[in-house]
Amino acid sequence: MGNIESVDGQSEMKHHIMPLKVPMPDPTELEERFAIVLNSMNLPPDKARLLRQYDNEKKWDLICDQERFQVKNPPHTYIQKLRGYLDPRVTRKKFRRRVQESTKVLRELEISLRTNHIGWVREFLNDENRGLDILVEYLSFAQCAVMLDFEGLEIGEDFSLDKAKSWSRSIEDLHQNGCNTLVRSARQSVLRYGSTANSKTIKNSRLVSQKDDVHVCIMCLRAIMNYQYGFNLVMSHAHAVNEIALSLNNKNSRTKALVLELLAAVCLVRGGHEIILSAFDNFKEVCKEKHRFEKLMEYFRSEDGNIDFMVACMQFINIVVHSVEDMNFRVHLQYEFTKLGLDDFLEKSKHTESDKLSVQIQAYLDNVFDVGGLLEDAETKNVALEKVDELEEHLSHVTEKLLDVENETIMKVADLEKQLLHKDKELSAIKETYESASTQVHTLRRMIQEKDAAFQRHNNIEKRLLEMEQQGTIRLRKQPDGDIAIEALGGGAAAGAPLRDLNSLTASMSGTGGPGVTSIAPIEAVSPPPPPPPPPPPAPPLPSEVECVPIPPPPPPPLPGSSPSVILSVGLSAIRIKKPIKTKFRLPVFNWAALKPNQINGTVFNEIDDERVLEELDLEKFEELFKTKAQGPVVDLSCSKSKVSQKAINKVQLLDSNRSKNLAITLRKANKTTEEICKAIQTFDLKALPVDFVECLMRFLPTDAESKLMRQYERERRPLDQLAEEDRFMLFFSKIERLTQRMSIITFVGNFSDNVNMLTPQLNAIIAASASVKSSPKLKKILEIILAVGNYMNSSKRGSVYGFKLQSLDLLLDTKSTDRKMTLLHYIALVVKEKYPELATFYNELHFVDKAAAVSLENVLLDVKELGKGMDLVRRECSLHDHAILKSFHQTSDTQLDKLQKDAKTAEEAFNNVVHYFGESPKTTPPSVFFPVFVRFIRAYKEALEENELKKKQEEAMREKLLAQEAKQQDPKVQAQKKRLQQQDLIAELRRRQAKDHRPVYEGKDGTIEDIITVLKSVPFTARTAKRGSRFFCDTNLFDESIC
Structure with a gap:
């Protein structure tokens, strides 16, 4: 059907008329019959989807309406009646009797064509019935008689007959001579009711013309054209559109307006x-006519009292002129109406009192192509372009200066950085030299x-x-090598002590690095040489060294207390504890983020006194302004507490107060009794x-x-x-058996569909991507x-x-790149476009990667696994x-879960394969990293492609500019040629925009x-925005998107 609203209106009307209602069948039969009715209606998918959402009652009403309506009249009934009107053998008296119901028959036919299902319309138009031919023949x-009346042939029957015959013959000759084009020759008008017109036919036609038959015939054709199938037949018919256009010669302004509305729609x-x-x-x-559209303009000027016709006529002229693609042809059509006096008439009618006509006139004037303008x-553009050239040149100079200044600044900064690095190195070397010299000086001093x-x-x-030599204890003797030999004199025990003193002195002397001292032996006896003395102990530190090294101070004595907690407690003890404030009314909560007491030390809060401020404020007014709603007068807290305690005594509370309060809130959401909730849990009733x-x-x-408390209470x-x-x-x-298991199963069952619907698209995205x-x-x-490019860059250094x-x-x-103006990706994009253009749209082969990038496959697999566990619980419960x-x-x-699990396995395998395929590891490269x-x-x-294209355009523009400047310097005549080229460019640009914005309206759909x-x-x-698909055709609030 072309219009779903007509179906709904028809259903409601028939529902009120029908006195008895047939009983509704069972749902299965209802759905089957509804599907048949829906198919016969030939609705678009969106409207069919809307009807499927009806409840059974509405579906049954629609089925009854359709079935009652379909049995009214078959197509051949109307065709037989129309053929009876066209039968030339019928006597005039019989024709008068028959034709009295012609308008009624045509109206019924129009309603049937407009509201019946597509099958009825196809039957009316098929090769057997040829309803379109009969309808066009009857219209002709x-x-x-109307055509003859407009030719002024109402003087006499004989004269009319001769004129009619000559007029018919002229039409036949016109049909036989043909035209220049195939379309033109296929649409020559031939009167379908006979090759010649006799007196009886003219009289019968005049009798019909006095009624609304022409108007209703046009409405029938409009109903047929509202279907794609019927529209194609009318467009391909040799005479249908011609007869519709000839209907403009009707005396009824309403009929002419209808014709123009239909023709305007066909234009689009x-x-x-x-x-x-x-x-x-x-x-x-x-x-x-001498000129095309001459009579149309004549009707437009003469019927200035009929606003509806004038609006339709103005709308048709606007569309027939401005709905073409070719701008030159559009100007030609515009001039065609200008020669017929349209511009002068619109100037007179521009101030009409009719808003509708004024809007249509203004729309035409807005669409007019002003060639002079x-x-x-x-020319204005040329001046502006010259100005732009000057500004661009000036801008280029400024930019060059700015770049020079920027480069100089960069160079200066770089030089300063180099100097700073050099000075840092020198400073480091000086520091090392100083530290080395200080160490050497310290060593030398020691x-x-x-x-x-x-x-x-x-x-x-x-x-x-x-002294010992003078005492005679020893004798000193100088040896040839320069050493001094010491000989002990005397013997026995008396010489032991001096000898020990002498050994100690010798050891000391050898340790000092002085002259060498040989071993000491008594003179009386020759003994073997003594063993060498042990190495001297290290020299004690010099007094100067002891003075130079600072002695570390002793550690400070510990503070009173043994841990930081004491310090914290001491710090906290300095904070004055604030007293709680009692208010008369409950006040709203201010949800701030409070500081802890140990965080305010050293802050501004440590220096202020808010209690002093409270003493200065009018707190009663504050409470009146901010107290919570639904509070009565001030309540005595002591009394209220006693009342609450008395009420609390009436009920025994076993649960924790917070848990009880939260449970009460949850139970209020269900709005069911305890018994109903428990029963629903026991029976797994998710509807309850x-x-x-x-x-x-x-x-x-x-x-x-x-549970223990509850059992004890019982x-x-x-x-x-x-x-x-x-x-x-x-x-x-x-008391519910296996409560936890039951609750888990209910949650699983309730969320199963949502979980499946949520996980399936994610798995599909992974698989497809x-x-x-x-x-x-x-x-x-x-x-x-x-x-290849990377290996070429790296092979000399890294291989x-x-x-x-x-x-x-x-x-x-x-x-x-070296000039920092191009990246490697820009270069690769350029190479692909120039050398491998077939690869330029490689991203079209990568489907759903953006969606797969947002999927956490690990979490999805875990969710699928949890669903499997939940289904196991359900199976176990069903078995028990x-x-x-x-x-x-x-x-x-x-079955759904099994499919989901298979999809999960497929997704995992597909992802693992593609990750391994690109040399990655699925463990370290999940979809959220890979895609x-x-x-x-x-x-x-x-972005690189767009930037490359932009750069290319800029280079071409610069090259053209240079060529134009050179040509200008060489030949002064080039300036005029440049203006002509710019005008041609302007026209070409307008044509490109027309072609770009053109969007055909008709997309092969009914309605x-x-x-x-x-x-x-x-x-x-x-x-303005399009030539055939105007802007309102793409307004979703006014038109269907699929048409645009």
């Missing part, structure tokens, strides 16, 4: 404009001090040796309990302690009515190009490689107990003609 017959259909112009060419020759605009100490000890030893409520209830599964046989409502619910709730990426030959070639990680694609933008709801769920959902690489690469590649006529009545046609 009804207009015969692909190929319709040529057909309409051909029909008016035929109109011109049949009606002996275009030339002025072209050595000098050691030498001085040794020299002092040597002097002391010499003095001691001289929403899933979100069950999920909330999962948080209140009774703990062991709560053992004590205490009355249940004394329990609070939440405790009473928990008592019954805890993996397959498309792996199987894309263009992507392989792109990677091959990248590998060639056999592959690369996909993350390397992100680095293509980081590798830039007979639950009809669970069995039904298992039967319907097990975004391609998403980023595709986005960057497209198009009716929709176009409806829209044209609300929005005037404008040719």
